[in-house]
Amino acid sequence: MIFLGPVFAFWQFTGRNNLTRKKSKQAIPLLKLPQLVLLDCIENLDVLEIIILSLLSKRAKSIAKLIRWNHLDIRLKFGECAQICLRFSTNPGVEWIIDYIKKTEYPYFRSIPVGPKVYRHLVPKDNGNSIEDIKKMIEHICEVFRSPICEIDIFDESLIEWLINFQPTIRYVSIENNLVLSIRKLDRIFNSLKVTEHFQWRSIATSLRNSKSTDCENFHITEPIPFSSISISNSYWLTLPSILDATNSVICLYDSKLTSNDINTILKQWQQGIKLRNLEFLQIETSITEDLDSFAIEVVKDLDWTESGGNDGRPMTM
Amino acid sequence: MSSTEQGTSSAAPAEPTTAPESAAAPEVPESFYYVHGKDKVVHKVSAGALQHSALIHGMISNLGYTEEQAKANPFPFENIDGDILQMVVDWCNQHKGKPTPPEDTNLPKQKEKLFDLVLAVNYLEIKELLTYCCKQVAMMVKGKSPEEIREIWMIPTDAEDEAAEKEAKKRAGKEAAGETAAAAGDAK
Numbered sequence A: 001m002i003f004l005g006p007v008f009a010f011w012q013f014t015g016r017n018n019l020t021r022k023k024s025k026q027a028i029p030l031l032k033l034p035q036l037v038l039l040d041c042i043e044n045l046d047v048l049e050i051i052i053l054s055l056l057s058k059r060a061k062s063i064a065k066l067i068r069w070n071h072l073d074i075r076l077k078f079g080e081c082a083q084i085c086l087r088f089s090t091n092p093g094v095e096w097i098i099d100y101i102k103k104t105e106y107p108y109f110r111s112i113p114v115g116p117k118v119y120r121h122l123v124p125k126d127n128g129n130s131i132e133d134i135k136k137m138i139e140h141i142c143e144v145f146r147s148p149i150c151e152i153d154i155f156d157e158s159l160i161e162w163l164i165n166f167q168p169t170i171r172y173v174s175i176e177n178n179l180v181l182s183i184r185k186l187d188r189i190f191n192s193l194k195v196t197e198h199f200q201w202r203s204i205a206t207s208l209r210n211s212k213s214t215d216c217e218n219f220h221i222t223e224p225i226p227f228s229s230i231s232i233s234n235s236y237w238l239t240l241p242s243i244l245d246a247t248n249s250v251i252c253l254y255d256s257k258l259t260s261n262d263i264n265t266i267l268k269q270w271q272q273g274i275k276l277r278n279l280e281f282l283q284i285e286t287s288i289t290e291d292l293d294s295f296a297i298e299v300v301k302d303l304d305w306t307e308s309g310g311n312d313g314r315p316m317t318m
Numbered sequence B: 001m002s003s004t005e006q007g008t009s010s011a012a013p014a015e016p017t018t019a020p021e022s023a024a025a026p027e028v029p030e031s032f033y034y035v036h037g038k039d040k041v042v043h044k045v046s047a048g049a050l051q052h053s054a055l056i057h058g059m060i061s062n063l064g065y066t067e068e069q070a071k072a073n074p075f076p077f078e079n080i081d082g083d084i085l086q087m088v089v090d091w092c093n094q095h096k097g098k099p100t101p102p103e104d105t106n107l108p109k110q111k112e113k114l115f116d117l118v119l120a121v122n123y124l125e126i127k128e129l130l131t132y133c134c135k136q137v138a139m140m141v142k143g144k145s146p147e148e149i150r151e152i153w154m155i156p157t158d159a160e161d162e163a164a165e166k167e168a169k170k171r172a173g174k175e176a177a178g179e180t181a182a183a184a185g186d187a188k
Helices: A004-026 A035-043 A047-056 A058-066 A130-145 A158-166 A183-192 A206-210 A240-244 A260-272 A292-299 B054-063 B067-072 B082-094 B111-124 B127-139 B146-152 B158-187
Strands: A072-078 A082-088 A091-100 A108-114 A117-123 A149-154 A169-175 A194-201 A229-232 A250-256 A281-286 B032-036 B042-046
Touching (some): A035 B111, A072 A130, A130 A158, A149 A158, A158 A183, A240 A260, B032 B067, B032 B082, B054 B111
Parallel strands (some): A149 A169, A250 A281
Antiparallel strands (some): A072 A082
């Protein structure tokens, strides 16, 4: 030991020196480059690399923000896991995806070619609170690329308040079916969010549907949903008055509890132009307990109608 | 291809050797210019190769040197290391009168020289080579983790940036105080 000690110390010394030298050989002080050159370098990075770089420090972020990036399409989607999906409108063939899944391997990069498209995935470090991480990441991306959120799947209640404060006007919103919401929260969505393209409600919260409390048992909406295009699953809570007073251009209702008489009223008022003046497309899916023929007769009663020859009633020839 | 020759000083450069003539020599004699870097080594470069550098091209156009005058007065680039200037000269010669291909394999691959090369190329305004160098810089971090990117590009943390800023302010304050004191001393 006495003999080997100095040898080991010498090996450590030389080894460490070699390592340090190797590290410095591979490194360049990027931020010390002249600004225009630095921006030229950064412009060669892909979206995920730009995001990683801009997260390293405030200075790196402010430099990344100096570049006039093309408009970035930012979507928060929820499938098997939450994903932030990013795409340049000028290059729709490549999509960058930040996956919020718990993985032991970090960082996880993967490119998946699917037909003419390429999906590039990154799994960021799991800090134990993915919802907060997602919010911060989206705010960061929006700031660096100067682009708004295009679409969001709301799968956690806290996202609603965050979205209302961060970006109250958005093109696409979808409320996920696992989300349990209070009536107050629903009102908050309808009053404070502006959805310009399409609003989708996958399912009303089971707690509202099955709850014994009077508040939830009588859960119905009589006010119209104030978004241009809506698609509602389990739409039993949407009442006739709220539909008749609607200003929507597209209405798709699934699992509706509307009766044949209700549907007939809607169609009549729409055809006569008394109500639903903005409506361009209506789809109602309902489960029929009575005889189908009598239901159909009731629906079109006193209406000027033509039988569809397929193709959703659209003309097949010029 | 140009040759490079060791010189001793910028004021009295050593006689550079002539570049070996290619088999298909141009009929019109080509004019040559001379450049040297920090190490005073003089490089003989043809006017055609120097076309790549907007800075040198501008100098040549403005000065209107004869070949003798050019030989006697090499362009001094004291801020560029000799080996870096050699790389740049080699690249200019290899791409003389040719457009740069999208994937340029003639670019030096040593990453440790890349920073100095980028600075030199930017100073000499060689646009095509600069574009290629910037791509190389970006390629350094392909598939790397945030920690690795920080290390490769030597990105300081916020705390380090703040400390450096404080230090710079302190230094500037001291310098300003020193100047004021000196001015007061002069006035007395």
